[in-house]
Amino acid sequence: MxxxxxxxxxxxxxxxxxxxxxxxxxxxxxxxxxxxxxxxxxxxxxxxxxxxxxxxxxxxxxxxxxxxxxxxxxxxxxxxxxxxxxxxxxxxxxxxxxxxxxxxxxxxxxxxxxxxxxxxVYPLDNNYRWNDDLWMKRRDEMNVYESPMSIYELHLGSWKNVEPEVYYNYRDYADEIIPYVKELGYTHIELLPITEHPFDRSWGYQITGYYAVTSRYGTPDDFRYFVDQCHQHGLGVILDWVPGHFCKDAHGLRRFDGEALYEYANELKAEKPQWGTLTFDFGREEVQSFLISNAIYWLKEFHLDGLRVDAVASMLYLDFGKENDEWEPNEHGGRENLEAIAFIKKMNEAIFEEVPNVLMMAEESTSYPLVSAPTYIGGLGFNYKWNMGWMNDMLRYMEMDPVFRKYNHNLITFSLFYAFSENFVLPISHDEVVHGKKSLLNKMPGDYWQKFANLRAFLAFMYAHPGKKLLFMGSEFGQFDEWKDIGELDWDLLEYDSHDSTLSFVKQLHQFYKDMPALWELDHHEDGFSWIDPHNFEQSVLSFIRCSRNPKDQVLVVCNFTPVVYHDYKVGVPHPGEFEEIFNSDAEHFGGSGQRNGLKASSTPEPWQGQEHHIKMTIPPLAVTFWKKTDGSKGE
Incomplete structure (x- = not known):
């Protein structure tokens, strides 16, 4: 035998x-x-x-x-x-x-x-000794939906490097990145794919080795060390994962045994002309075993806390990125890839059975329903979805001269019509700051001061809006140039006050965010948000309340997207009492103009904006202010 x-x-x-x-x-x-x-x-x-x-x-x-x-x-x-x-x-x-x-x-x-x-040859039964038991235990006990989550997305090779296309080891990156990200107050790091890929400038999204940690930065055990150190310092690690397509390099999966094997035999289904790649045959059982095992491999063998699944829309739709003659409908005459939909559900069911309490985040750019709903109610089974609609609307709005924002006020309010239809992450990712799209700071209109003020207002609004947060590296200190995938971040900018102040702002914003349960505890529930006034398009001002389960934790948020200062501005409040400004993106130490409300505002028992009471305040230019009741009475 x-x-x-x-x-x-x-x-x-x-x-x-x-x-x-x-x-x-x-x-x-x-x-x-x-x-x-x-x-x-x-x-x-x-x-x-x-x-x-x-x-x-x-x-x-x-x-x-x-x-x-x-x-x-x-x-x-x-x-x-x-x-x-x-x-x-x-x-x-x-x-x-x-x-x-x-x-x-x-x-x-x-x-x-x-x-x-x-x-x-690199045996799986390695001798690496993990030291993250405390983190893994805490992760298993955590309710991630009702916890703060702020993700720092980064590409290792262009965060810092020895020289262009010559990189540090995973262990060196651990020593450099972890203290920096921890100091800024992020809760998670998200890595662009570190699976083996032949071309640096694909950023890891065109893969040849799905189970291989890219040797650009070291060995599998070196990467284990990176994750282990993140966990020991209280940082989760999410990996971008690419099950939708693979590249055509001769040594890879394409026509692996001389015939279509991992890809569809039908070229109309196999080809992704937009990217020059091939789609996995999601209906083939051995391919299902390959991909589902691969997801579990990264989560189990490397203790990863989640996977961000790339380009889910390209899996769901047969016509994604294709002209009319480049695809054919499914058996029911529709455009959905029925095999891919069944595979995604099967994959998520398997993952959550094998590795509970991990994050499965879909980068899904359409309005496909129930992406982050369980499969037993007809969902795809992810537990998070990137809110691409919010991202597109907000960046379009922020790029406008404030003079024109009042004509497009719906761009900043529309997201609240669907904010609780999925478990959303608000993403400002690498895709938004590359290929001529400009950096986040350089998208902002106005003079030098206004660009930074706009950036601070945008980030403060992002952290006030329901949903978990993700920001791509370099945006935290206001990098002027868009992301250079060959090279490294412009660290020398931190020698200048405006950039150093922006970094300080992001750090303090994170601390404030984590200290305020109202900004995250009910992120995915309608009870966590209520409008005060979404209608003031003339002045581009909006106000709302974020809530936690404790009524005393309510936070009032007032946003001004014009460079005009408004004095004695009346804002409706649902309950009487004294209100104190607790965070202001226009503070002088952030580089702002210093238009602050130093004194508490006492409510007046006269209805305003649909509320029974109102307070008066100074609203700073291009800024967001946060307020809280201070008299000890319940906010209910």
Missing amino acids: SDFTALEHDVYLFHQGNLRYSYELLGAHGDTQNGNTGTRFMVWAPNARQVSVVGDFNDWDGREHPMKKWNENGIWHTFIPHLEKGEIYKYEILTPHGHLQLKADPYAFSSELRPDTASV
């Missing part, structure tokens, strides 16, 4: 699309057979006429280590004694057309540094 027979049940589940840990079956694994230690190889290549393992250890000669075909469904296997960690290898595949091709291992845990493309 073969030593491989103990794996037969896993092989069966793999072909059924139900092997959630297929990375423990396929790929290169340390093993012992017939008293010899070495490496076991398994690969799925059903159309191949022959498969061999090749590398430096056999002079890349496919005759030396041919693989045996397990079954008619196309799993090939072999065991090579004395082959140890660090050896490079590929699969030599004889296609049904008689061509030999070399492919990297789809399940490789490590790869050569680009431009080299071979896989590297």
Whole structure:
């Protein structure tokens, strides 16, 4: 009997699309057979006429280590004694057309540094010792929906580097990034994909090694160290994950065994002309096992706290990014990819069964319903969705000269019509500050002072608005240039007062945000928000109340999106009492004009803006102020 027979049940589940840990079956694994230690190889290549393992250890000669075909469904296997960690290898595949091709291992845990493309034997049963037990326990007990969440999105290679295209190690990045992000008060770091990819400027979104930590920054254990250190310092880690498509590089998944295997055989379904990539065949069971296992792999093996799933809309719709002659409807005549929808639901169900209390965030840019609802009520099963509508409306509004904002007031109020239809994250991501879109600061209109004032007002409004928060690196200190994916952030700007003050503003905004349960506890519930006045388009002023479960925690928010100062401005309040300004984005130490309300405002028992009482205040220019009752009476 073969030593491989103990794996037969896993092989069966793999072909059924139900092997959630297929990375423990396929790929290169340390093993012992017939008293010899070495490496076991398994690969799925059903159309191949022959498969061999090749590398430096056999002079890349496919005759030396041919693989045996397990079954008619196309799993090939072999065991090579004395082959140890660090050896490079590929699969030599004889296609049904008689061509030999070399492919990297789809399940490789490590790869050569680009431009080299071979896989590297890196056993899964490593000896890394985690020290994040306290974090993992706290994560399991946390109600993430009713907790503050502010995410710092970053691309490792262009945050800082040795020189363009020469990068630090994950361990070095841990030592640099964690104190910085922690000091600013973020709760999570989100990394652009660190799965292996051949082209630096794809930022990791066009992948060849789904299970391989990119060797640009070190080894899998180096990355474990990065995550471990984040957790020990109280920071969660989210990874961008790309199940929607893969690149066409010759050593990757494209026509892996000479035929369409991981991609659809139907080119109209396979091709993503917008990106020059290929769509996974979501209806194929082995592909389901591959992708679901991959998500679980990152969450389990690297203790990640969540995945941000890239380009979900491109998975959901057959016509995404395509002309009329580039797609064909589904069996019901619609544009939805029914197989992808079923796969997404199956994937999320599996993930939350295997790794509860993680974040599954969909970057979904359409109005597809129930993205963040459970599958048992018809949802896709994510627990968060990026609010792309809010992002587009707000950036369009903020880029306008304040003179014209009153004609577009609906752009800042419309989001509250649907703010509680999903569990939303408010994202200002890398996509908004690259390819000629300008940096967040440079989107802002006006002179030098007004640009910074607009930026502070925008960020303060973002943190007052229902939904969790995400901001791309560099925006926190007002980088003028858009993101340079080759190079690093303009750290020298912090030598200038306006940028240093902006960084201080973001730090204090985070601390204020975390101290105010009203700004996050009921983020996803209508009881957490109520308008005071959304209608004052003439002055571009709006006011509202954020609430927590404790009525005493109510926070009044007043926003002014013009450079005009309004004195003795009346704002309705639902209850009598004294109100104190507790945060002002126009404070002098943030670089503002210093138009502040130093004295408490006592309410007057005269109705205003639909409320029974009102207070008078000074509203600073291009600014957001936060107010709270101070007399100890209940806000109910």
